[in-house]
Amino acid sequence: MSVTVTTPARRKNYLNADYGIKSWLLTQDHKRIAILYLVSITFFFVLGGVMAALIRVELATPLGDMVEPDTYNRLFTAHGVVMVFLFLIPSIPAVLGNFLIPLMIGAKDLAFPKLNLGSWYVYNLGAILMVAALLRGGTDTGWTFYTPYSSTFADSEVILTALGAFVVGFSSIMTGLNFIVTIHRMRAPGLTWFRLPLFVWAHYGTSLIQILGTPVVAIAILLVAAERLLHIGIFDPALGGDPVLFQHLFWFYSHPAVYIMILPSMGVISELITAFSRKRIFGYKFVAFSSLAIAVLGFLVWGHHLFVSSQSIYAGLIFSVLSMLVAVPSAVKVFNWTATLYQGSISWQTPMIYALGFIGLFVVGGLTGTMLATLGIDMHVHDTYFVVAHFHYIMVGGAIMGYLGGLHFWWPKITGRLYSVFWSKISAGLIFVGFNLTFFPQFLLGYMGMPRRYHSYPEEFQILNVLSSAGATILGLGYLLPLIYFTWSMRYGERASDNPWGAYGLEWETSSPPPTLNFDEPPVVTTEAYDYLAMRDKKTAA
Amino acid sequence: MQGESSHSWGLAHHFDSFDQQREASNLGMWVFLVTEIMFFGGLFTAYVVYRSGQGAAFALGSHELDITLGAINTAVLIGSSLTMALAVWAAQTGRRKAIVGFILATILLGGVFLGIKVVEYSAKFEHHLVPGPNFHWNGPEAPGVEMFFNLYFLMTGLHAAHMVIGMGILLVVAILAWRGAFSPENHNLVEGIGLYWHFVDIVWIFLFPLLYLLGRNIQV
Amino acid sequence: MSETITPVRTYLVVFLALMVLTAITVAVAFFELGPLNDIAAMGIAITKACLVILYFMHVRHSSRLTKVVVVAGFLWLLFLIGFTMSDYLTRGMISMQGTIG
Numbered sequence: 001m002s003v004t005v006t007t008p009a010r011r012k013n014y015l016n017a018d019y020g021i022k023s024w025l026l027t028q029d030h031k032r033i034a035i036l037y038l039v040s041i042t043f044f045f046v047l048g049g050v051m052a053a054l055i056r057v058e059l060a061t062p063l064g065d066m067v068e069p070d071t072y073n074r075l076f077t078a079h080g081v082v083m084v085f086l087f088l089i090p091s092i093p094a095v096l097g098n099f100l101i102p103l104m105i106g107a108k109d110l111a112f113p114k115l116n117l118g119s120w121y122v123y124n125l126g127a128i129l130m131v132a133a134l135l136r137g138g139t140d141t142g143w144t145f146y147t148p149y150s151s152t153f154a155d156s157e158v159i160l161t162a163l164g165a166f167v168v169g170f171s172s173i174m175t176g177l178n179f180i181v182t183i184h185r186m187r188a189p190g191l192t193w194f195r196l197p198l199f200v201w202a203h204y205g206t207s208l209i210q211i212l213g214t215p216v217v218a219i220a221i222l223l224v225a226a227e228r229l230l231h232i233g234i235f236d237p238a239l240g241g242d243p244v245l246f247q248h249l250f251w252f253y254s255h256p257a258v259y260i261m262i263l264p265s266m267g268v269i270s271e272l273i274t275a276f277s278r279k280r281i282f283g284y285k286f287v288a289f290s291s292l293a294i295a296v297l298g299f300l301v302w303g304h305h306l307f308v309s310s311q312s313i314y315a316g317l318i319f320s321v322l323s324m325l326v327a328v329p330s331a332v333k334v335f336n337w338t339a340t341l342y343q344g345s346i347s348w349q350t351p352m353i354y355a356l357g358f359i360g361l362f363v364v365g366g367l368t369g370t371m372l373a374t375l376g377i378d379m380h381v382h383d384t385y386f387v388v389a390h391f392h393y394i395m396v397g398g399a400i401m402g403y404l405g406g407l408h409f410w411w412p413k414i415t416g417r418l419y420s421v422f423w424s425k426i427s428a429g430l431i432f433v434g435f436n437l438t439f440f441p442q443f444l445l446g447y448m449g450m451p452r453r454y455h456s457y458p459e460e461f462q463i464l465n466v467l468s469s470a471g472a473t474i475l476g477l478g479y480l481l482p483l484i485y486f487t488w489s490m491r492y493g494e495r496a497s498d499n500p501w502g503a504y505g506l507e508w509e510t511s512s513p514p515p516t517l518n519f520d521e522p523p524v525v526t527t528e529a530y531d532y533l534a535m536r537d538k539k540t541a542a
Numbered sequence: 543m544q545g546e547s548s549h550s551w552g553l554a555h556h557f558d559s560f561d562q563q564r565e566a567s568n569l570g571m572w573v574f575l576v577t578e579i580m581f582f583g584g585l586f587t588a589y590v591v592y593r594s595g596q597g598a599a600f601a602l603g604s605h606e607l608d609i610t611l612g613a614i615n616t617a618v619l620i621g622s623s624l625t626m627a628l629a630v631w632a633a634q635t636g637r638r639k640a641i642v643g644f645i646l647a648t649i650l651l652g653g654v655f656l657g658i659k660v661v662e663y664s665a666k667f668e669h670h671l672v673p674g675p676n677f678h679w680n681g682p683e684a685p686g687v688e689m690f691f692n693l694y695f696l697m698t699g700l701h702a703a704h705m706v707i708g709m710g711i712l713l714v715v716a717i718l719a720w721r722g723a724f725s726p727e728n729h730n731l732v733e734g735i736g737l738y739w740h741f742v743d744i745v746w747i748f749l750f751p752l753l754y755l756l757g758r759n760i761q762v
Numbered sequence: 763m764s765e766t767i768t769p770v771r772t773y774l775v776v777f778l779a780l781m782v783l784t785a786i787t788v789a790v791a792f793f794e795l796g797p798l799n800d801i802a803a804m805g806i807a808i809t810k811a812c813l814v815i816l817y818f819m820h821v822r823h824s825s826r827l828t829k830v831v832v833v834a835g836f837l838w839l840l841f842l843i844g845f846t847m848s849d850y851l852t853r854g855m856i857s858m859q860g861t862i863g
Contacts, residue, residue: 109556111566177573184827185566186556212838215577219584223696232673232692234588239685239692240596248846249584299841303849315849517556564765565825572828576835583839590843591850613788617781624777627768627818634767740818744811750784751803755791759799 013416013513028113029516034099035414036120037090042483044086044127049476051079056438056472059465064456072455073140074156080143081161085168086127088399089257092264093210094119094175096406097203099414101179103507103514104197106188106523111181119174126167133160142453144254147235147246151227159228162221169214169221172260176210179203188506190525194288197505197529198281201288202267205295209256209263212299217253220246244309251302259298261395262362263291265402266333269355272405273337275503276352277344280530283336290329297326307378316375323373330366334359349501350424354405357432358398365393368443383453386446389439397435404431404482411486412500416513417493423485430478437471504530552728560727567730571737578704582745585697589752592689599686601757603694606671606687608662612754615658616746622651623743630736633719633729641719641732645712648739652709659702666691694753701749704742711735766823776817783810 014031024032054075058066067075098116102109110116133139139161141150150158183204187196223234224246233239235246274281281287303311303319311319337359346352368390371377381387408428412418441464446452450461457465499508510519527534557563593600629644670678673692681687715735718724724732787806791799816822821832 107556111556112570113554113556173577177570177577180573181566181570184569185562211573211577212580212834215581216584216842219581223584223588226696230674233688234692234696239689240592240599241689242591242595244849245588245591245846248849249587252842252846299838300845303845306849310853311849312852312854314852315845318845318848568824569827569831572831576831576838579835579839580842583842586839587843587846591846594847594850609788609791613784616784620777620780620784623814623818624773627773628770631767631770631773634765737819740814743818744814747810747814748807751787751791751807755787755803756800758791759794 011511012515013511014516015416015513017516026117028109028117030098030102030110030113030116031414031514031516031518033116033120034095037094037098037123040120040124040127041087041090041095044082045091045479046483048079048082048087049479051075051082053472053476055079056469058455059457060469062457062459062462062465067455069455070140073142073453074138076453077139077142077161078134081130081139081165083395084143084257085165086123086130088261088395089168089172090123090175091261091399091403092268092406093179093203093206093260094123094171096268096403096410097179097199097206097264098175100410100507101182101200101203102186103413103510103518104200104505105183105186105191106506106519106525107182107186108517108519110178111186112178115174116178119171119178122174123168123171126164126169126171128164129160129167130164133157133164136160144250145221145224145246146250147224147227147243148237151224151235151243151246159225162225166218166221166225169218172210173214176207176214179207180211183207188523188525194285195525195527195529196288197267198270198284198287198291199264199267202263202270202291205291206260206263206267208292208295209260209298213253213256213260216249217257220249220253223249244306244311247306247309248302251305252299255302255305256295256298258391258394259294261399262402263294265358265399265406266291268402268406268409269337269358270333271503271505272351272355272409273340274530274532275409275501276347276349276355277341278347278502278532278536279340279344280528280532281336282339282342283332284529286332287336290332293329294326297322297329301326301373304373304378307375308382320373320375324370327366327370330362334363334366350421350428351405351409351501353425353428353432354401354408357428358401358405361393361397361401361432361435365390365397368393381446383451384446385442385450385452388452389442389446392439392442397439401431401435404428407482407486409501409503410507411489412496413507413512413514415490415493416496417489418496418500419489419493420485423481427478427481427485430474430481434471434474434476434478438468438475439471441465441467441471502535504532504535552723552725564728564730564733567734568737571734575737575741578741582697582700585693585700586748586752589693589697592686592693593756596683596686596689597757598760599683600690601760602681602683603687603690604754604757606666606669607694607754608665609754609758611658611662612750615655616750618651618655618658619743619746622648622655623740625651626736626739630729630732633724633732634726636726638719638722638724641724642716645716645719645732649709649712649716652705652712656702656705659698663695666695697749697753701742701745704745708735708739708742712739766820768817768820768823772817776813780810780813783813 014029024036027033054067058064058072064072098110136157138156139154139158140156141154141158145158145162183200226232227234227236233241235241235243237243270281270287301319301323303315304323307316368386372381372387372390408419408424445461445464448461450457496512498510498512506523506525509523553560553563557566625644625647629641629648632640632644666672670676671691673688673695677688677691679687712735715731718731783806787803790802795802815832821828
């Protein structure tokens with residue numbers, strides 16, 4: 001691999017290639033579209049975060065003294081819907097994946113640039129529908145839209161929110177389709193499947209879920225909307241229908257959707273761990289195939305959400321066993337990351353702190369997931385804060401740590417600027433501490449029997465709830481800091497070199513920020529991924 | 543900014559060759575069709591689940607459908623698939639007028655299909671077989687029969703919506719073909735819409751027996 | 763990799779086969795064959811779908827990747843229907859309203 005001569009400043013790149021609002025809104029450059037997505041999802045992350053803050057304020061005291069019970073229902077629904085559909089699912093794929101996959105595979109762009117831009121517009125259309133529903137009073141069904149409540153009884157903006165989720169789903173499908181075709185058809189000469197960065201493998205698995213799962217939830221949501229709108233009874237027991245069928249269709253997507261959130265994050269972690277250990281990943285093929293295994297197995301476990309929903313006990317048994325199997329590829333990843341650290345030349349840069357934080361939090365989230373997959377335990381803690389804590393450890397502790405780690409790692413590449421090392425380390429620490437303080441008490445609360453989705457609770461639960469709310473404050477502060485220093489760095493940050501971390505990969509061989517067509521010379525790949533040893537030898541020789 | 547490079551006309555800037563572009567377009571279409579399989583799949587699942595619970599009611603429902611019209615429509619749609627396949631063949635072999643002709647024939651047959659569907663729908667409407675407040679059924683198993691018609695209208699309705707979209711795109715492709723936009727090495731659009739149209743045909747190939755035929759043998 | 767062009771004759775033969783199969787499936791539906799009715803109807807539908815996929819959609823001459831994509835699509839549909847039915851078929855005691863037998 002050739003070493004690019006750094007010529008910082010004033011070089012033509014994708015950011016200064018063209019100016020004006022039109023050059024952004026009509027762009028077909030995957031890098032600019034990634035920035036558009038970054039702006040959109042950051043907005044919704046803040047919105048969802050405000051909802052979370054309101055929830056935690058209400059729960060600081062046992063009495064429901066701040067909002068009405070009905071308002072509380074609408075609050076946690078909005079928090080869930082916004083965070084899941086408008087932030088977590090698009091977060092890493094649509095921002096980092098969009099930006100990096102063509103760079104990592106040495107392509108000029110994704111296979112379908114117009115489709116890529118279209119997906120952003122579709123996403124925003126869906127988001128507008130959801131925001132409109134919010135402004136009209138919100139929805140009170142929870143983000144899961146369970147029938148028969150959503151189809152028959154709920155007296156809130158179910159249809160608008162559901163349609164919003166339906167529309168956003170299509171943007172997710174568009175992204176997934178684009179990635180699959182791009183990874184198959186656009187790789188640089190010499191870039192075989194087993195030379196791909198693991199980030200790309202993880203996104204391939206993610207895309208499989210997006211295209212295979214999303215249409216099913218789309219039709220399920222459409223059926224709920226149809227049932228409300230046309231007064232027909234698809235899930236109505238009076239017609240021999242079954243409300244639980246909705247849960248089947250919903251979780252066929254929505255369980256794998258958890259892997260849409262966590263798989264890209266795992267891809268990021270593989271990049272970070274190798275870069276900051278200066279080592280080739282331990283067991284490349286195992287890590288690569290574990291992404292696919294998680295994507296496939298993830299489709300066969302949805303019934304563990306239905307253990308107490310009149311699902312047959314025999315089906316429950318099958319789903320329970322299959323759910324535990326997902327732990328195998330997940331553990332493969334964790335073991336291989338830690339094995340990669342072993343005897344590595346570890347440097348404590350900010351992205352690495354996020355990566356190590358991810359591993360710890362993901363292990364907690366994953367192991368409690370195995371507990372919940374056990375029929376007997378789930379009967380006890382179903383719909384308690386134990387479940388809430390578990391999935392936040394995966395979605396926030398896992399997915400968002402990975403997202404932020406990745407953002408800190410590739411920020412110099414994306415913007416061509418460096419951010420404050422000091423403040424970024426502070427924020428990484430605050431987030432780790434704040435996160436644990438927020439959600440670990442919820443495990444205990446759930447185990448003691450505190451149900452989710454209530455705005456008041458018995459007094460003996462107060463201490464743990466106050467701890468949780470205090471943690472949320474720290475967590476919120478931790479999230480606020482990057483927003484500030486990233487914004488600051490865009491204008492005042494020191495200019496970044498092409499490869500500020502000394503990391504391995506095609507994206508580091510082009511300039512920071514990259515030119516519109518990504519590479520001045522079409523790259524040819526002749527080496528394995530993460531070949532840090534060869535990289536070091538070459539440097540020493542030079 | 544795009545497409546002004548030294549590439550030959552019709553090759554997007556980010557592809558290296560027509561082959562790469564064609565393979566990407568073809569794979570993209572297939573992946574899209576997989577999402578369509580899963581989209582209809584949710585309804586097929588609902589059908590299987592509910593039919594397994596109330597086979598007798600579903601048999602009663604299927605007796606209300608006009609098997610002759612259903613069979614004719616099956617033939618019409620398979621015919622449209624043939625003309626679509628021939629349109630793709632015409633594009634591969636560079637016959638400009640034949641592309642247009644076969645696509646128009648496909649649109650025409652699609653129109654016939656939808657016309658017959660309208661006749662069927664209006665008959666159901668007159669007989670109060672449209673689910674909802676106006677649904678009325680004198681015989682036994684009324685709830686189950688209503689569920690059957692729920693699924694009948696949702697499945698055939700979604701299918702018909704796909705046909706309308708397909709016919710719209712076909713019309714655009716026909717105009718492009720008339721203007722000479724396609725060549726033997728670059729006719730991805732014709733091929734893509736062809737795959738879509740055949741997929742819509744396949745959905746009907748399953749809908750026809752599921753809705754019209756199963757349960758016919760049971761005497762009611 | 764250039765395209766394989768299927769001759770027009772093949773399309774016509776496949777079309778005829780599809781028509782014959784349609785006629786057979788309609789005819790069979792009127793005879794009382796017990797569970798064989800359902801099996802015949804679905805078997806013929808699957809055969810017809812395969813003909814369309816292999817010939818009209820050119821999968822017979824497509825890359826291995828395309829074949830994998832097609833198979834995966836239907837496999838996932840089977841996952842959806844199969845695992846959902848694993849619930850409904852084993853609920854046993856709980857019968858849905860309107861169930862026969």
